[in-house]
Amino acid sequence: MIKKIFVWIGYAIVSLFFLFPVLWVFSLSLKTKAELFEYPPTLIPKSPTFDNFRNVFQNTSMWRYLFNSFELVVFTVLGTLLVAIPAGYAFSRFRFKNKQKYLFLVLVFQMISPVIIGIPIYKYYASLGLINNYFGLVMVYIAVQIPFTTFLIKGGFDAIPKEFDEAARIDGATRFQLLRKIIIPVSLPSIASATIFTSINAWSQFLLPFILIDKEKMFPVSVGILLTQGNYQEISTHFVAAASVISLVPAVLMVIFLQKFIIKSLTAGALKG
Amino acid sequence: MKSGKLLERWWIWLIPMVAILGIFYLYPLLNVFFLSFTNSEIGRNDFVFTFSKYVNVFTNDELWHVLKVTFLFVGFSVVFQLILGLFTAMLINQNQFGATFVKVSMISAWVVPGIITGVVWKIMYSSSNWGVINYFVKLLGFDSIPFLYTPGWALFSVTLANIWRGTGFSGIMQYAALRAIPEQLYEAASIDGANSWQKFWKITLPQLKPMLLINVILITIYTFNTYDSVYALTRGGPGNSTTVLSLITYKSVFKYLDLGTGSVYAILMIGLSATFTIIYSRLMKKEN
Numbered sequence: 001m002i003k004k005i006f007v008w009i010g011y012a013i014v015s016l017f018f019l020f021p022v023l024w025v026f027s028l029s030l031k032t033k034a035e036l037f038e039y040p041p042t043l044i045p046k047s048p049t050f051d052n053f054r055n056v057f058q059n060t061s062m063w064r065y066l067f068n069s070f071e072l073v074v075f076t077v078l079g080t081l082l083v084a085i086p087a088g089y090a091f092s093r094f095r096f097k098n099k100q101k102y103l104f105l106v107l108v109f110q111m112i113s114p115v116i117i118g119i120p121i122y123k124y125y126a127s128l129g130l131i132n133n134y135f136g137l138v139m140v141y142i143a144v145q146i147p148f149t150t151f152l153i154k155g156g157f158d159a160i161p162k163e164f165d166e167a168a169r170i171d172g173a174t175r176f177q178l179l180r181k182i183i184i185p186v187s188l189p190s191i192a193s194a195t196i197f198t199s200i201n202a203w204s205q206f207l208l209p210f211i212l213i214d215k216e217k218m219f220p221v222s223v224g225i226l227l228t229q230g231n232y233q234e235i236s237t238h239f240v241a242a243a244s245v246i247s248l249v250p251a252v253l254m255v256i257f258l259q260k261f262i263i264k265s266l267t268a269g270a271l272k273g
Numbered sequence: 274m275k276s277g278k279l280l281e282r283w284w285i286w287l288i289p290m291v292a293i294l295g296i297f298y299l300y301p302l303l304n305v306f307f308l309s310f311t312n313s314e315i316g317r318n319d320f321v322f323t324f325s326k327y328v329n330v331f332t333n334d335e336l337w338h339v340l341k342v343t344f345l346f347v348g349f350s351v352v353f354q355l356i357l358g359l360f361t362a363m364l365i366n367q368n369q370f371g372a373t374f375v376k377v378s379m380i381s382a383w384v385v386p387g388i389i390t391g392v393v394w395k396i397m398y399s400s401s402n403w404g405v406i407n408y409f410v411k412l413l414g415f416d417s418i419p420f421l422y423t424p425g426w427a428l429f430s431v432t433l434a435n436i437w438r439g440t441g442f443s444g445i446m447q448y449a450a451l452r453a454i455p456e457q458l459y460e461a462a463s464i465d466g467a468n469s470w471q472k473f474w475k476i477t478l479p480q481l482k483p484m485l486l487i488n489v490i491l492i493t494i495y496t497f498n499t500y501d502s503v504y505a506l507t508r509g510g511p512g513n514s515t516t517v518l519s520l521i522t523y524k525s526v527f528k529y530l531d532l533g534t535g536s537v538y539a540i541l542m543i544g545l546s547a548t549f550t551i552i553y554s555r556l557m558k559k560e561n
Contacts, residue, residue: 086287086289146293176280
């Protein structure tokens with residue numbers, strides 16, 4: 001019993017450590033300006049109000065940013081799956097020379113920061129007129145996502161016994177039919193986790209839109225919030241807090257609902273490389 | 274029928290991936306390499322080939338300063354994410370009521386976009402009344418701390434925010450590894466009369482070692498590539514005190530418009546990332 005109590009105290013400390021910053025901005029986002037300046041500050045707002053959220057939606061392009069991020073996420077997920085599924089299939093089901101080396105090469109790309117590829121890409125895009133172009137931006141997002149997603153999907157495909165394939169092949173199915181009718185449906189969980197991770201990453205992506213987009217109406221949330229932080233004065237921290245809450249809610253909701261999934265695929269991905 | 278035949282070839286399936294990685298990774302990488310030997314600038318088309326950017330970067334004190342900052346930022350982040358991650362992993366592995374809640378809170382911190390992490394912590398570090406950390410500092414009887422405004426404190430502050438963000442990931446990984454340790458090992462040790470402390474040092478840690486090593490490399494790479502939370506917190510300042518390697522790379526190109534120098538820094542980043550990756554793959558091979 002004593003051990004249990006210690007564990008619970010540990011749970012309380014750890015959760016508080018992780019949740020406190022989020023709770024604190026949430027609390028600020030519900031405070032009035034007068035209460036913002038009160039000392040000592042309290043975690044529970046005395047007269048909670050949604051006015052700050054209203055202000056953010058009225059005075060910044062927050063709706064626009066959210067919609068832009070959403071659009072970028074959707075196209076990135078679709079594009080990434082379209083590329084990573086066939087690649088994962090090839091790595092899972094074909095035997096060919098130097099396969100391990102190619103896989104390693106894909107892994108190497110994952111380790112390279114977008115800052116590095118952002119430099120030349122900015123240069124080409126500027127000369128090709130692709131600055132402020134979502135197609136161009138999504139292509140880079142997809143490229144950034146491909147390595148991890150390919151590994152994740154290959155892992156899912158590897159878990160399907162090869163006998164499935166053989167049975168279907170004897171029945172005369174082409175590889176394409178096999179993939180569409182058997183492999184993809186059976187490995188939907190790994191495709192779902194690929195979707196989750198790609199969405200979270202695309203939502204967080206900052207540097208690429210920061211350098212490749214300079215039209216304010218086209219900013220995703222990550223860049224928009226920086227602008228919001230800069231435009232509001234220090235004394236409007238309650239508005240910045242509201243804007244932060246708006247931009248972190250989608251990711252946090254995803255975690256709450258898909259917690260099991262995320263943990264499982266995080267660990268599976270890491271263990272298999 | 275023809276297309277059926279074509280689909281029997283493995284490389285057909287890889288074409289989309291190779292095309293995209295080729296255009297958006299390989300070609301840019303070669304280009305960065307090329308640019309690092311030029312004096313190119315943003316907004317100017319002519320350039321000459323030169324080694325001078327390398328010479329400038331390597332003879333300038335700025336590089337050593339940036340490497341020191343990067344080393345401290347990455348080093349402290351990795352050590353604390355690892356230790357705190359192990360601690361939380363062992364706690365949730367007790368599987369008491371509430372463990373799921375702890376897991377959710379850990380991953381929540383991890384999925385908060387880096388930029389928002391920076392914005393949120395900047396609010397908490399403030400010296401104004403809403404700066405909750407300074408509220409606690411004052412409660413303990415100290416003067417309010419200029420968390421983001423003196424070089425030493427600023428580096429501490431960006432590192433702490435990064436530890437907060439990354440510990441969840443590290444903890445979840447180690448939790449998975451803990452669960453994979455066979456229960457029999459502990460039972461056998463209990464029969465031999467080992468206490469919890471001995472079990473931790475003789476069973477848990479050795480069994481966990483492979484995952485800890487993998488974790489070290491992964492966290493090192495992630496932290497090394499981090500720029501967004503630092504950017505939102507301090508923009509690399511005051512002065513250059515929180516300018517890590519990825520930030521100076523960004524600044525050289527997009528603030529000072531110096532493509533050549535930025536590319537030299539980028540090459541340096543590639544070299545370091547490559548080293549980490551090779552270590553990582555060696556560890557993976559050993560595991561399999």
